[in-house]
Amino acid sequence: MTMTVLAEKQIIESGPSLHQRLAARGFDAVTLLVIPAFALLALLFVYPFAYGLILSFEPKAGSAWSNYQRFFTDPYLYTTIWKTLLLSVPVTVLNLVVSLPVAFRVRLMYRQRLLTTILVVPITLGTVLIAEGLLNYLGPQGWFNRTLIAVGLIDHPLRLVHNYWGVFASLLINGFPFTFLLVLSYVTGIDPALEQAAATLGANARQRFTSVFLPILMPGLAITFCLSFVQAFSVFPSAVLLGEPAGQTRVISIAAYQAAFEEYDYSMASAIAMIMGIVQLAIVLGMMATRGLFYRGPVAGTKG
């Protein structure tokens, strides 16, 4: 008996081994499994970003800030921010505003799967194919213009490709399903009992939407806005193929691409990529800041 007591005393005095202490803090052989994936991302994501940031301050000529100075003094470059925002913000807002009522209808459907499957198609096909399709479809001889003329709405074909509206249409066809499916997943997450309770208390459809659903949905809508906006802001293939890449739709990604692969100025290209990232981050942070103003918490009814 004294032996065991002594042995226990020894263990207490020497404490657990390093292995045990690490395991208690969550580090053991299993934790190490995260290393390969993390190393890959560090090498292919974190390192290039850091490298690009440093490279953007090492311009071909001039002082450290001269890339950024050039960007914000050359109207051919700094107007790209405005042009990109002019495309991405209206499209994102439109997608969100339209997705909301549609999601509210679709949530009541029993067979949602067919609709969601159809809407996944344009996301899967991607922007390049949609650009090619819209070039045919919205072109002066395309079915869209033909139909409008046949119906008698217009006399001669509308110019819908190789300008702002072509890119707008492609962002709509790509972006609406994306936004809608995100909104739908938030809307279907709300317990229907909340709406029934509101209806029992005499709230009409508008009141139920504005004072029950909207406050609950706001955080989710803010996230949806951010994800959709970031997608739209980085529009590239459709702006080249469907837009006017030297004029109206010279978006910021075209400027970055041209700096890298036409002027071979990787330093300038990195600077533009960093500016692109900063604008996206600013809008996302702005949206997230407003998120704090809204209700966050459980959206399922509980038995009090």
Add this chain to the structure above:
Amino acid sequence: MIRDTSLSSKLWIRAVWIFVGFFILNLFAMIGSVVTSSFATRWLGTWFPAGWTTRWYSSAWSEFQLQDVLLVTFEVVGAVVVISGLLGVTAAYALARRDFAGKKIIMLVILLPLIVPPITFGIPLATVLYQTGFAGTFWGVVAANLVPTVPFVILVMIPFIEQIDPRLEAAARVFGANTFKLFVHVLMPLLLPGILAALLLVLVRTIAMFELTFLVAGPTSQTLVVALYYAVFAAGVRAVQSIDAMAVVYMVTTLVWLIIALRFVNPTQIVTRAKQQPAH
């Protein structure tokens, strides 16, 4: 469900469905015009082409060297699927089962490539790959495509792994299984539906991933979507029908896998990335 029978709500519901119908109609018409054009002999200034032919497919096949392009596409996609599966599932297991200092930072590094658009991180990534000589090679394209797919697999798999009772693993350990045996005999069979879903989504996303492949690929490492971009970009050099035939080949390649994928996943998963957790 609460029924509103007032006139305004009926009109509103009608308007919502008309919009959805209009959207889907345009979507199908857009796809239909590509398919129609690819079978057209001559299609100028009329509703439908003057005649039908399949010769554009054989001319596109030889003009765009589709055989080589398809081969490269499937090699790239195969490599990306295998590597992101191996790295993603193991990392997801560690992240689902262990809590450790610095986990938040690791999760941030995993989330960022999914939130930051490919073109933003693609340009610095391409710069690094060009300077190390990887760009333009097969493995350069694979490496670039892994950046969004590994985090995607991790995020899809974490909830799947969390659903598995840890006592099953404990039981396997009691019976003397080592970590490898545990993975192969206990975890893999249980996780197979999740892994299949995640990898099929990776497959579909990689076939359609334009930006990263475009920035990094060289003439011999182009995938189908990049080849399609160059064909559309140089429109006028080749017949429109030929480009459309190629677009149809691309559509079929993507949609076949999408249909297979949809047998295992919910369509919303393609967008929302991870399974929605119950709210409480």
